[in-house]
Amino acid sequence: MALNGITMKIEQRETIALIGQNGGGKTTLAKQFNGLLKPTRGQVLVKGAETRKVPANRLALTVGYVFQNPSHQIFSSKVWDEVAFGPKNAGLNPQDVEERTKWAIEAVGLSGLEQTHPYDLDYGKMKLLTIASIMSIKPEVYCLDEPTTGQDHQGRRRVAQLIKDLNENGATVIVITHDMRFVAEVSKRIVLVAGGRIVADGQTRELFEKTDVLSAAQIRPPQITQLAHALADRGVPPNLLTVREMSDYFAGVLRRR
Amino acid sequence: MQSDGVTVQVEGLTYAYPGHVPVLHEINLRVLKGEMLGIIGPNGAGKSTLCKALNGLVPHFYGGTYGGTVSVAGMSTMEHTVADLSLKVGLVFQEPTNQFSGVSTRVDEEVAFGMSMMGFQREQMFSRIRDSLRQVGLEGLEERSPFELSGGQQQRLAIATVLAVRPEIIVMDEPTAQLDPVGKTEVLETMRALNKQGYTIIVAEHEIEELATFADRIITLQDGRVVLEGSTRRVLTQIARLKKIGVDPPSVTELSQLVAEKTSLTPDQYPITLDEAIDLYRGLLGDAAH
Numbered sequence: 001m002a003l004n005g006i007t008m009k010i011e012q013r014e015t016i017a018l019i020g021q022n023g024g025g026k027t028t029l030a031k032q033f034n035g036l037l038k039p040t041r042g043q044v045l046v047k048g049a050e051t052r053k054v055p056a057n058r059l060a061l062t063v064g065y066v067f068q069n070p071s072h073q074i075f076s077s078k079v080w081d082e083v084a085f086g087p088k089n090a091g092l093n094p095q096d097v098e099e100r101t102k103w104a105i106e107a108v109g110l111s112g113l114e115q116t117h118p119y120d121l122d123y124g125k126m127k128l129l130t131i132a133s134i135m136s137i138k139p140e141v142y143c144l145d146e147p148t149t150g151q152d153h154q155g156r157r158r159v160a161q162l163i164k165d166l167n168e169n170g171a172t173v174i175v176i177t178h179d180m181r182f183v184a185e186v187s188k189r190i191v192l193v194a195g196g197r198i199v200a201d202g203q204t205r206e207l208f209e210k211t212d213v214l215s216a217a218q219i220r221p222p223q224i225t226q227l228a229h230a231l232a233d234r235g236v237p238p239n240l241l242t243v244r245e246m247s248d249y250f251a252g253v254l255r256r257r
Numbered sequence: 258m259q260s261d262g263v264t265v266q267v268e269g270l271t272y273a274y275p276g277h278v279p280v281l282h283e284i285n286l287r288v289l290k291g292e293m294l295g296i297i298g299p300n301g302a303g304k305s306t307l308c309k310a311l312n313g314l315v316p317h318f319y320g321g322t323y324g325g326t327v328s329v330a331g332m333s334t335m336e337h338t339v340a341d342l343s344l345k346v347g348l349v350f351q352e353p354t355n356q357f358s359g360v361s362t363r364v365d366e367e368v369a370f371g372m373s374m375m376g377f378q379r380e381q382m383f384s385r386i387r388d389s390l391r392q393v394g395l396e397g398l399e400e401r402s403p404f405e406l407s408g409g410q411q412q413r414l415a416i417a418t419v420l421a422v423r424p425e426i427i428v429m430d431e432p433t434a435q436l437d438p439v440g441k442t443e444v445l446e447t448m449r450a451l452n453k454q455g456y457t458i459i460v461a462e463h464e465i466e467e468l469a470t471f472a473d474r475i476i477t478l479q480d481g482r483v484v485l486e487g488s489t490r491r492v493l494t495q496i497a498r499l500k501k502i503g504v505d506p507p508s509v510t511e512l513s514q515l516v517a518e519k520t521s522l523t524p525d526q527y528p529i530t531l532d533e534a535i536d537l538y539r540g541l542l543g544d545a546a547h
Contacts, residue, residue, distance in 0.1 A: 022407070022437040122300045123434075150434055152299040152463065153503045178437050181508065218439055223466055223508040223531055230535045234542040243508050247515035253542065254519045 002028045004196045015173045017187035024194040030143045034063035064139035068146040070126040080114040086137040104135040123150035141172040148179045160186050181222040184241040205239045264290040269325035280306050281481045293452045295468045296461040298478035299503035304461040308430040313342040330425045347419030349429040353411035365399040371418050389420040393447050409440025429460040466507045469529040494524045509534035
């Protein structure tokens with residue numbers, strides 16, 4: 001069984017990170033949220049409606065899914081057309097289609113590349129394009145599958161900022177990722193999936209402290225958190241997540257010297 | 258790292274794909290035998306193109322405008338075919354499935370495929386299949402389909418197909434970019450083991466924190482030029498420059514720069530790996546306790 005006995009709730013405007021090794025069920029779980037997959041037992045409710053009873057194409061307007069592999073999603077021969085497809089298909093009038101397409105392309109930083117063939121973009125930009133093509137539908141919930149794969153420093157920053165902006169504008173964001181440094185930056189909550197079950201569900205800061213849970217799931221927390229764990233016997237709080245938090249801690253300690 | 262001399266020499270390499278502006282400008286590079294060289298830089302900086310120039314795919318396969326010289330294992334890439342060069346330089350791609358022949362239904366056949374194209378004898382092929390699968394830790398999976406393997410196993414198979422011809426140099430173009438953490442670790446450990454056996458390894462890689470633990474030297478590309486190079490420590494401790502170029506330094510190194518503002522740490526003392534950081538901060542905190 002791919003998933004077994006899953007019970008969870010995601011609040012509106014929350015950002016959560018779904019983590020766990022490949023084959024553990026995190027993508028299968030995320031596909032339940034937009035009705036690509038339906039439960040064999042139990043139920044999944046999105047905005048109070050059971051996914052089994054809502055047609056997939058309608059659910060897709062509420063829950064936008066960005067696939068891990070951009071080539072599974074891209075089918076147009078121009079960046080503009082790829083992003084315009086969603087709102088056009090949803091029956092929006094041409095002016096709105098144009099407005100949203102322009103907005104989404106700008107938001108992911110692909111302005112100027114509207115006429116480019118998607119396959120001429122590098123992998124990182126292709127992933128940003130797939131995010132834009134979902135943004136133009138303006139879903140209330142985003143599922144982003146491995147958004148930082150193939151992204152460089154600048155691309156990661158852009159995706160992190162995008163998630164923050166979407167969140168501030170009222171969207172709920174579910175990020176499936178292996179990138180723990182990224183999780184520490186963007187998500188306050190983690191759902192750890194392994195063997196088709198939820199192994200842990202809680203605050204990022206608290207979960208990254210649980211070395212036994214993490215090592216059982218073969219997850220390594222961000223380098224800074226690993227350093228904090230190693231220095232716990234010197235009084236360093238083992239739940240520091242970012243470079244900034246750790247340097248603030250040291251500044252305090254050194255000041256008191 | 259053994260230094261038996263230079264095995265890769267790139268001089269004044271400038272290259273443009275057909276109909277495009279140059280993506281590499283005046284690249285100069287020397288790699289010593291047995292060295293592990295990391296190539297870092299933002300997307301679009303020319304890392305992949307440089308990798309392809311080292312086994313002759315650039316320019317033989319892609320065409321385009323080419324200037325300068327590249328010599329690997331004593332062979333000029335201009336004067337030798339990609340087939341000849343591949344006996345000395347193996348190239349591993351980002352997506353392992355791009356490397357597969359697509360016709361093999363078994364792991365061992367996949368390793369045999371490249372060799373059979375090069376006219377190896379049957380008996381020799383058997384022993385080399387066995388050796389190269391052992392080197393990447395895939396022994397026992399000979400009969401599996403390449404497409405049923407995990408990502409990390411597929412990438413190790415891709416490395417095995419390259420190893421089978423016993424090259425001197427292995428070039429890898431972001432070999433861990435598409436893998437999950439378990440797969441990344443498998444491939445990085447394989448890389449480390451091969452380097453210990455004496456293979457020269459050149460790897461374009463985004464995983465800077467991993468690279469910090471085993472690269473001898475790093476070159477940084479930006480817009481097709483080498484903008485920062487040197488020992489791994491020298492390159493990774495230049496926090497401000499790396500960020501300007503568009504590369505994330507290791508977290509512990511970045512931390513040390515911030516902490517340095519309050520201590521007497523100098524950049525050459527910045528840790529670049531987790532283990533170094535643990536030692537350094539144990540010392541610092543130990544002092545603070547007194």
